[in-house]
Amino acid sequence: MANQYERISTDLRHQITSGELAEGDRLPAETELAKRYKVSVPTVRQGVGVLQSEGLLEKQHGRGTFVRRQPTPVTRTNLRHQWEKDRARESESERLKTGATEHDTGLTVNDLVFDAKYDRVPASAELAAAFDVPEGTMLLERIYRTRHSDELTPFNVSRSYLPLELVEPNPDLLREDLEPWPGGTQNQLFTLGIELDRIVETFRARPPTPEETEELGLPVGVSVVILRKTSIDTTDRVVEISDVVLPGDRTEIVYTTKLDRW
Amino acid sequence: MANQYERISTDLRHQITSGELAEGDRLPAETELAKRYKVSVPTVRQGVGVLQSEGLLEKQHGRGTFVRRQPTPVTRTNLRHQWEKDRARESESERLKTGATEHDTGLTVNDLVFDAKYDRVPASAELAAAFDVPEGTMLLERIYRTRHSDELTPFNVSRSYLPLELVEPNPDLLREDLEPWPGGTQNQLFTLGIELDRIVETFRARPPTPEETEELGLPVGVSVVILRKTSIDTTDRVVEISDVVLPGDRTEIVYTTKLDRW
DNA sequence: GAGTGGTCTAGACCACTGT
DNA sequence: CAGTGGTCTAGACCACTCC
Numbered sequence A, B: 001m002a003n004q005y006e007r008i009s010t011d012l013r014h015q016i017t018s019g020e021l022a023e024g025d026r027l028p029a030e031t032e033l034a035k036r037y038k039v040s041v042p043t044v045r046q047g048v049g050v051l052q053s054e055g056l057l058e059k060q061h062g063r064g065t066f067v068r069r070q071p072t073p074v075t076r077t078n079l080r081h082q083w084e085k086d087r088a089r090e091s092e093s094e095r096l097k098t099g100a101t102e103h104d105t106g107l108t109v110n111d112l113v114f115d116a117k118y119d120r121v122p123a124s125a126e127l128a129a130a131f132d133v134p135e136g137t138m139l140l141e142r143i144y145r146t147r148h149s150d151e152l153t154p155f156n157v158s159r160s161y162l163p164l165e166l167v168e169p170n171p172d173l174l175r176e177d178l179e180p181w182p183g184g185t186q187n188q189l190f191t192l193g194i195e196l197d198r199i200v201e202t203f204r205a206r207p208p209t210p211e212e213t214e215e216l217g218l219p220v221g222v223s224v225v226i227l228r229k230t231s232i233d234t235t236d237r238v239v240e241i242s243d244v245v246l247p248g249d250r251t252e253i254v255y256t257t258k259l260d261r262w
Numbered sequence C: 001g002a003g004t005g006g007t008c009t010a011g012a013c014c015a016c017t018g019t
Numbered sequence D: 001c002a003g004t005g006g007t008c009t010a011g012a013c014c015a016c017t018c019c
Helices: A004-017 A030-037 A041-053 A079-087 A092-096 A100-105 A125-131 A184-190 A210-216 B004-017 B030-037 B041-053 B079-087 B092-096 B100-105 B125-131 B184-190 B210-216
Strands: A057-060 A064-067 A074-077 A112-122 A138-148 A156-163 A196-206 A224-233 A238-247 A251-258 B057-060 B064-067 B074-077 B112-122 B138-148 B156-163 B196-206 B224-233 B238-247 B251-258
Touching: A004 A030, A004 A041, A030 A041, A041 A057, A074 A079, A079 A184, A079 A196, A125 A156, A125 A238, A156 A210, A184 A224, A184 A238, A210 A238, A224 A251, A251 B251, B004 B030, B004 B041, B030 B041, B041 B057, B074 B079, B079 B184, B079 B196, B125 B156, B125 B238, B156 B210, B184 B224, B184 B238, B210 B238, B224 B251
Parallel strands: A074 A251, B074 B251
Antiparallel strands: A057 A064, A112 A138, A138 A156, A156 A238, A196 A224, A196 B251, A224 A238, A251 B196, B057 B064, B112 B138, B138 B156, B156 B238, B196 B224, B224 B238
């Protein structure tokens, strides 16, 4: 190995993958590692930084450097959409039982804390194009934050947009205090006489912005998954767009494509 | 701003997002930036490192630090599966015209360089579970690397697995020199009398391993998207598993879910 | 208060790129 | 060759955590 810091990072990586260092274990202090590898402290920090960006180590100021626990991912499937559609016409008592997030995570309502903020915003050029409406058309913006009740940071932040004109016939849909709405968006649309035909989801992974790092409490090296859900009704009209930011290391997405028979 | 390096990174970030520094522009040398911000060179490097991990800057040893060009993503849709299935029974001349990768990227066959390696491997515990066969069952492993003809590093690496017993009836399927096979895997399966019922794809984003960084030529801060495609035939049997590693910054995935009518 | 990581300095020397 | 980033040192002082 040519470099000192790579010598350190490959050695520590082997210790982790071999199990010599287990998940949650604390590493020796940086001064101690410097003595052990016969290098200066900044060089140790450089080597540790490599493993931090690989998601193998996590530093905690004042406490130490720890082998990171690989988080168990939350699975999100496209079966949820049909499941939600089937529920949209159920009775309120039936719809109250559970929501799509609980459906995905297997958690009950009590484990989740939910926060909704409603606002009216003019459509940006990009959203206007997606809705096929003039730029500046008023939209209902709804920002949702979902987190586990025993954690501080949300595990997802989502922004949903609906043309204001579309939802105005039902004033209840403008009230954020009625969230969480039993049966979700598809039931809300049902109250407007709207039936969905299909849902198009696009997504990408990219490094987080500083705001996202803070908001989601992301460790170094974890990227975010950006998911845009576009809901299209039976008249081929885009009725809702929802942008979700998910922590890349805790998210698994599963899609089933059913094929036509020969 | 409390820290010097954050002062530098936020200032440079503003210059980039405001357009004052355009894509491809070279930054002043680190010594020059140190003078300008009245800090030491390592502090400049720390600030630049932040933007590097956000994918905004790219360092090139001996040349300078540049504002990174945001790559145009390759889109991969689930419509390709039905498209491939429809083609699987076409004549060879029809199938020769184009492949699924070209379908996604919009490139012609001449722009793409394709490399296939076949091997026989025993099933790992994990693959055996996915195929529902005993551990150690022999599998045909096929490793594909696809790259643009004018670039050195592949833009994806994929590993495909098929139970060896399944493909042996057609010896041509064991010959890597017949790649690229016109019509792809679904046509290969068709020669065995196998029809696919559905395809389940799961994917996740995570930081790359050192090997992946090297193989895909990934810049700092870019994560990889891991996609596992499981093909299930009309008898509910898993017939192929394909693992693809994609550069997160160049990949966009689009899935359409068609909903049943009320 | 002891121990940890976080920020920062002011250099030295090496490796790579271009002319 | 000059100019660039890459590696590394040997410290100083600050901020956080836990006892």
